[in-house]
Amino acid sequence: MTAQLTSIRTDGDKIEIVNQLLLPHVTEFVEIHDIYEAHDAIKSMKIRGAPAIASLAALSISSHLSRALREDPPPAFLASNAALQSHIQAKLDYLFKARPTAVNLGAATRRLKKTLDEGVASAAGPREVAEAIIKEGKLINDEDVGRNRKMSKWGAEWLEEYWKRSGSDAGKEGLNVLTVCNTGSLATSGYGTALGLITHLFETGKLGKAYYTQTAPYHQGSRLTAYELKTLQIPSVMICDTMVGSLFQHHKIHAVAVGADRIAKNGDTANKIGTYNAAVLAARHNIPFIVVAPISTVDLDVLSGENIPIEHRPPIEACTVRGVLTPLAAEPSERKQAVVMMTPEDIEVYNPSFDVTPAELITAIVTEKGVATRRAGEKTFDLSEIV
Known part of the structure; x- marks a missing residue:
């Protein structure tokens, strides 16, 4: 089994995250001391990936309450249930506003x-209620790794069976899979979703090669997915976002596997910008398009993709690129990070962080409960079997 990276590590109440703004050249763990620092880490994208964001938010609440329970004298919000409810509700609302698209948060x-x-509502006192919240917050983080492994296995096995049923020689020398953005251990609490599917194929000897887009403008692919695949020693190739069509024309690709930040009731899926482009091109080339995400990503209150809120990032992020000035031979601590402007100043920029892929372009949606496909002739999904 391959060694895994991690985006979050804990030791008692201590929470540390890897600062993903510095990867892949510098690996720096940053301690999150309070809920305000957790909010900033999520909003500034020091941590990203829908499951990882949810884990950090939950852990920050648990840590906050654990520390409060040890204070002498105890803080005022532990004086009564009403005070605790008011205090924690405000903290939850604050964390929720950090990034609006990812439903996991x-x-x-x-x-x-x-x-x-x-x-x-029970007869429990404020300290008992706080203990219950602490336990639940830690559970939200802990259960992520197990479900990621489940959905990765479901998705990989479904893809193998898909090509077996086709009757072709596809996958004889391994299945080639393209992914968008970063959906591995750095985006989750461990193993990953779509990148987990690729990892499972690799671990079982069924992977040919993994391809991944740079995923501009934040380059989650070229910075983070590249880093994970290299660490895991998985054979892989990076392509620019604009090269997906060319890749499909000239190389045999057996699937596109992506994660999701929100899945509507009908199967429309919001994911990192560039996913819709890949889905359109996959449909043109008859390549199965697979969404791999936990059940918590499915939002049954949102009927279709038209109702998914799309986060727009600051224009400057699309006008700059991050890099390293000092030669890579230097020690990581000596490498100087730089942000370089690529465009003229004061230009108008359209910079949505996500796009929505219509359900009709998606072949399968995989969760830890199994795989959903569209019924023959239908353009939407019935997700009741996997939610």
Whole structure:
């Protein structure tokens, strides 16, 4: 089994995240001391990936309460259930606003709110309610790795069976899979979703080669996916976002596997910008397009992609590129990070962080509960079997 990277590590109440703004050249773990630093890390993209964001938010609440329980005298919000409810609800609302598109963050805050509300409604005192929230916050993080392994296995096995049913020689020398953005251990609590599918194929000897887009403007592919695949020693090739069509024309690609930040009830999926482009081209070339994401990403309250809020990032992010000035031979601590402007100043920029892929372009949606496909002749999904 391949060694895994990690985006979050904990030791008791101590939380550290790898600063993904500095990867791949510098690996720096940053301690998150409080909820405000967790909010900043999410908003500034020091940590990113829908499951990882949810884990950090939940862990920051747990850590906050654990420390409060040890204070002498105790803080005022532990004086009564009403005070605790008011205090924690405000913190949950604050964390939720850090990034609006990823539904996992909302699912985590709602789950903690449910624990809070149920505790307050019971006969438990504020300290007991706080203990329950602490336990639930840690559970949100811990259960992510197990479900990632499940969905990765489901998706990989479905893809193998898909090509077996086709009757072709596809995959005889290994299945070649393209992915967009970064959906591995750095985007989750471990193993990953779409990148987990690729990792599972590699671990079982079924992978030919992994391809990944740079994923501009933040370059999650060229910085983070490249780093993970290299660490895992998985054979891989990077392409520019504009090269997807050319890749499909000249190389045999057996699937496109992507993650998701939100999946609507009908199967429309929001994911990192550039995913829709890949889906359109995959349909043109009859390549199966697979979405791999936990059940918490499915938002049954959102009927279609038209209702998914799309985050727009600051224009400057599309006008700059991050890099290293000092030669890579230097020690990591000596490498100087630089941000370089690529465009004229004061230009108008359209910079959505996500796009929406319509359900009709998606072949399969994989969660830890299994694989959903569209019924023959239908353009949308019935996700009831996997939610």
